[in-house]
Amino acid sequence: ELQLVESGGGLVQPGGSLRLSCAASGFIFSNYGMNWVRQAPEKGLEWVSYISDSSSTIYYADSVKGRFTISRDDARNSLYLQMASLRDEDTAVYYCARGHAYNYDRDFDYWGQGTLVTVSS
Amino acid sequence: EIVLTQSPGTLSLSPGERATLSCRASQSFSSSFLAWYQQKPGQAPRLLIYGASSRATGIPDRFSGSGSGTDFTLTISRLEPEDCAVYYCQHYGSSPMFTFGQGTKLEIK
Numbered sequence: 564e565l566q567l568v569e570s571g572g573g574l575v576q577p578g579g580s581l582r583l584s585c586a587a588s589g590f591i592f593s594n595y596g597m598n599w600v601r602q603a604p605e606k607g608l609e610w611v612s613y614i615s616d617s618s619s620t621i622y623y624a625d626s627v628k629g630r631f632t633i634s635r636d637d638a639r640n641s642l643y644l645q646m647a648s649l650r651d652e653d654t655a656v657y658y659c660a661r662g663h664a665y666n667y668d669r670d671f672d673y674w675g676q677g678t679l680v681t682v683s684s
Numbered sequence: 685e686i687v688l689t690q691s692p693g694t695l696s697l698s699p700g701e702r703a704t705l706s707c708r709a710s711q712s713f714s715s716s717f718l719a720w721y722q723q724k725p726g727q728a729p730r731l732l733i734y735g736a737s738s739r740a741t742g743i744p745d746r747f748s749g750s751g752s753g754t755d756f757t758l759t760i761s762r763l764e765p766e767d768c769a770v771y772y773c774q775h776y777g778s779s780p781m782f783t784f785g786q787g788t789k790l791e792i793k
Binding site for chain 1: 727738784
């Protein structure tokens with residue numbers, strides 16, 4: 564069964580750092596582009612970052628560029644998001660989402676259940 | 685940056701009725717770049733439609749997508765109680781790579 568399980572969320576002070584992880588199983592992780600998408604409380608979806616299957620291509624939303632770093636470890640079937648200089652507006656549930664390879668990574672075909680990041684003093 | 689505007693904000697219908705959800709873009713783009721998602725309360729989003737009209741794996745044929753250019757539609761025929769959810773459209777572009785509409789909340793009476 565395909566699974567994406569996020570971890571690493573929690574309460575952090577403004578200006579602090581946090582590292583999110585996403586453990587993948589049930590598919591050949593190294594063959595897929597991966598994304599982080601977030602959702603602030605009671606708000607809509609916002610794409611955060613993308614990493615290609617080979618890690619050769621990485622993109623970020625302007626709102627996190629220079630503060631967040633996406634990476635992957637194919638040997639561990641894991642995706643990561645290193646978050647620094649956190650702001651109140653980064654408070655959200657962070658979802659790990661698989662790129663839809665059949666459609667050239669133009670959408671997200673599987674999602675994890677999310678991990679909550681709360682930035683507050 | 686392409687902006688997606690979904691309407692209506694909230695839709696309230698009865699079981700068995702047909703729901704029509706709209707997603708309008710600020711600029712025209714290829715239908716290959718439009719997807720729809722369903723998000724039930726407390727759950728992660730689920731891919732329903734990609735390429736504007738192709739159903740994702742396991743999605744019942746009650747769900748259909750259409751449209752081109754700047755106007756796209758998600759239609760749910762024969763509504764069931766479990767269709768109660770927020771529905772989002774999503775565009776694949778260049779900068780930013782992905783944008784979402786603000787969502788349409790579907791209520792089943």
